[in-house]
Amino acid sequence: xxxxxxxxxxxxxxxxxxxxxxxxxxxxxxxxxxxxxxxxxxxxxxxxxxxxxxxxxxxxxxxxxxxxxxxxxxxxxxxxxxxxxxxxxxxxxxxxxxxxxxxxxxxxxxxxxxxxxxxxxxxxxxxxxxxxxxxxxxxxxxxxxxxxxxxxxxxxxxxxxxxxxxxxxxxxxxxxxxxxxxxxxxxxxxxxxxxxxxxxxxxxxxxxxxxxxxxxxxxxxxxxxxxxx
Numbered sequence: 001x002x003x004x005x006x007x008x009x010x011x012x013x014x015x016x017x018x019x020x021x022x023x024x025x026x027x028x029x030x031x032x033x034x035x036x037x038x039x040x041x042x043x044x045x046x047x048x049x050x051x052x053x054x055x056x057x058x059x060x061x062x063x064x065x066x067x068x069x070x071x072x073x074x075x076x077x078x079x080x081x082x083x084x085x086x087x088x089x090x091x092x093x094x095x096x097x098x099x100x101x102x103x104x105x106x107x108x109x110x111x112x113x114x115x116x117x118x119x120x121x122x123x124x125x126x127x128x129x130x131x132x133x134x135x136x137x138x139x140x141x142x143x144x145x146x147x148x149x150x151x152x153x154x155x156x157x158x159x160x161x162x163x164x165x166x167x168x169x170x171x172x173x174x175x176x177x178x179x180x181x182x183x184x185x186x187x188x189x190x191x192x193x194x195x196x197x198x199x200x201x202x203x204x205x206x207x208x209x210x211x212x213x214x215x216x217x218x219x220x221x222x223x224x225x226x227x228x229x
Contacts, residue, residue: 001215001216001219002199002202002216002219002220003202005202005219005220005223006223008074008075008202009026009072009073009074009198009201009220009223010072010073010074011070011071011072011227012025012040012047012062012066012067012071012072012073013067013068013069013071015040015042015047015062015073016042017042017045017046017047018045019042019081020042020043020044020081020082020084020085021040021041021042021075021076021079021081021084022039022040022041022042022075022076022079022084022087023039023040023041023042023073023074023075023076023201024037024039024040024073024074024076024132024197024198024200024201025037025038025039025040025049025051025071025072025073026071026072026073026194026195026197026198026224027069027070027071027194028070028071028072028224028227028228028229029070029228030228030229031228032224032225032226032227032228033224033228034193034194034195034198034221034224035194036051036128036194037051037128037129037132037194037197037198038050038051038052038071038128038132039051039091039132039135039136040062040071040073041084041087041088041091042084043084043085043088046061047061047062047063048060048061048062048088048091049062049065049066049071050091050095050135051128051131051132052100052102052126052127052128052131052132053128054102054127054128055102057094057095057098057099057100057131058095059091059092059095070227070228070229072198072224072227074198074201074202075201076136076201077204078136078140078145078204078206079136079139086139087139090111090114090135090138090139091135093111093113093114094111094114094135094138096114097114097115097116098111098114098116098124099124100116100124100125100126100131101123101124101125101126102125102126102127103125103126103127103170103173103174103189104127104156104159104167104170104189104190104191105122105125105126105127105130105174105188105189105190106126106130106133106148106151106188106190106191106192107119107120107122107148107187107188108120108144108148108149109124109126109134110134110135110137110138110142111134111135111137111138112138112141112142116134117138117142120181120187120188121178121180121181122174122178122181122184122188123177123178125174127191127192128194129192129193129194129196129197130148130192132197133145133146133148133192133197140206143206143207144206144207145200145206145207145208146192146197146200146207146208146213147207147208147209147210148190148192150209150210150211151190151191151192151210152186152190153185153186153189153190155190155191155192156189156190156191159191171184171185171189195217195220195221195224196213196217198220198224199213199216199217199220200213202216
């Protein structure tokens with residue numbers, strides 16, 4: 001059970017800027033759903049949102065762009081306040097060099113000095129959640145943050161049922177752009193939801209496994225639903 005959820009996972013409009021931190025961020029839509037994920041970075045009392053919008057990678061001043069909207073956050077305790085300046089530089093390098101395409105792909109990739117690395121051979125595909133995982137993993141020198149291999153193709157089923165045509169077009173495009181890689185769907189197509197990613201901020205033992213996240217998803221979803229605008 002997630003402890004102190006109501007005091008640890010709080011609205012970014014009430015963000016504490018008195019200390020440096022990196023945090024998991026969640027955008028909650030009017031249906032009470034976790035719709036989008038990012039990383040909040042507070043350094044020297046300046047709050048930035050670093051995220052992949054599905055079209056581009058952005059690092060933005062939070063107060064100017066998002067203040068008052070429904071972003072909630074939980075600090076990532078695995079990144080020490082003394083490391084936040086280095087983490088911000090890590091993100092700035094990625095923002096300059098990364099040009100991902102949106103797709104439900106999790107292949108264990110990560111960023112180092114702004115450069116994208118993967119052993120799968122796939123081009124750079126990701127979701128907003130996958131992007132954040134890759135950013136944190138790279139900062140940890142490639143150490144696993146969330147063990148993405150615990151998820152499989154069945155994790156895309158609910159999304160695929162709603163967006164059937166979009167899923168088919170996405171898969172066809174990936175196969176066309178990576179003709180030498182076989183079993184793409186079985187190996188790499190999966191979905192880690194924004195809610196699952198948010199749960200990870202409360203867990204400290206790495207790598208974080210799906211079995212660690214699953215028992216807490218319902219509690220997180222219930223809390224998020226109450227926060228809807």
